[in-house]
Amino acid sequence: MLIVMAGLPATGKSALAARVAVELRCTVLSVDPIEAALWRAGVDRDQPTGLAAYVVAEDLAREQLRIGGDVIIDAVNDAGLARRQWRSLADEQRVEVAFVEVVCADPEEHRRRLENRRRELKGFPEPTWEEVRARTPGFDGWDDERITVDSMRSLDENVTRTVDYLRGCRGR
Template sequence: MLIVMAGLPASGKSALAVRIAAELRCAILSVDPIEAALWRAGIGRDQPTGLAAYVVAEDLAREQLRIGADVIVDAVNDAELARQQWRSLGAEQKIGVAFIEVVCTDEDEHRRRLETRRRPLAGFAEPTWDEVRARSVGFDGWTDARLTIDSMLSLDENLRLTLEHLRQVRAG
């Protein structure tokens, strides 16, 4: 199964992805560390490294799916083209795709999380609150079947809800 996390930066996607991966014993392919690695390798920031990170994640996911492993893709996925990328990969590999959208319904808490988060990604600047809010329009009109998780609930409760949803998706 291909599990695609989606949601604004600092919404809680990665924390949930880590818990899902631990439960399912599967890989997480996270776009931000891939992009940071491209910069460390000397690829200039003036290059389309964000797009390249999605392409790298797709190719790595394809290899894991090909050998029968579940994969979690951890990325904002706010663009329809990104979501289509994962639908196409699922169709190509003839496997289910489960979209998990993570939202933080408390805007003040979401902003606090963004402004206080420190990730171990050398040279990777966190977006501003205005940049995060601007990305929210990418989710307007999104019609894929998906589970929407509110990160204001406990991580344990969200894990339970997500695993239940994934069992249903896997069952068909």
Template sequence: MAGLPAAGKSSVASGLGRALPAAVVAVDPLEAAMWRAGVDRGQPTGLAAYLVAEAVADGVLALGQSAIIDAVNAVEAARQQWRELAERHRMPVAFIEVVCSDSRVHRQRLERRSRGIVGFEEPTWEAVQQRRAEYEPWTDHRLVLDSITGLASNVTTAQEYLARAARLS
């Protein structure tokens, strides 16, 4: 899963995880756990959270199960990390990017959301806009879902996409 904060990726990831079933490995709670453990926020905890997510997903894949990584994945290096993980396990990788085409709705979602991640401070709208400006172009195929579309429809579309991807691998 990929997409800006509050675009709707966690909702799609959760729905997809229940439907498949597949383990959902979310980066934000991992980063928050590091902060709660006393790791200084000035340290590269974002990068560390991606590496911890990779380690967790590695264990899931080693069991022959599927994993959904719930992370912004804004840069090519992060996307390559997941490609390499899938390759090590000889499993297919499929990217799904969730966007919110209505910036007013996106901002409202961000400002109103409370995910209950202890110690995690939601980013500001300005921080999300900065991430948008830094978002690197995609180099491979992905499914793009607009969260303005209903969640159930997006989960179904994602399931169909993953089924096609699995058949082609």
């Protein structure tokens, strides 16, 4: 199965992805660390490294799916093109695709989380609140079947709901 996380930065996608991966014993491929690695390798930031990170994640996911592993893609996935990329990969590999949208229903809490977030991604700047809000329209009109979890609920509750949902997606 290809599990695709989606949601604005700092909503809790990575925390949920990590816990779900432990529960389901699968691989997590996160776009931000891939992009940070491209920069550390000397690829100029004025190059389309964000797109390149999605392409690298896709190729790594393809290999994991080919050998029978389940994969979680951890990325914002706010563009319809990105979500189509994952549907196409799942079709190509003849596996189920399941989308998990993570939201933070309280904008003040979301902003606080963003402004206090400290990740171990050397040289990877955190986006501003304005940059995050500017990505919101990318989710408008998204009509893929998915589970939406609110990170204002406990992580344990969201892990349980998500894992139950994903187990129900198998063999649909």
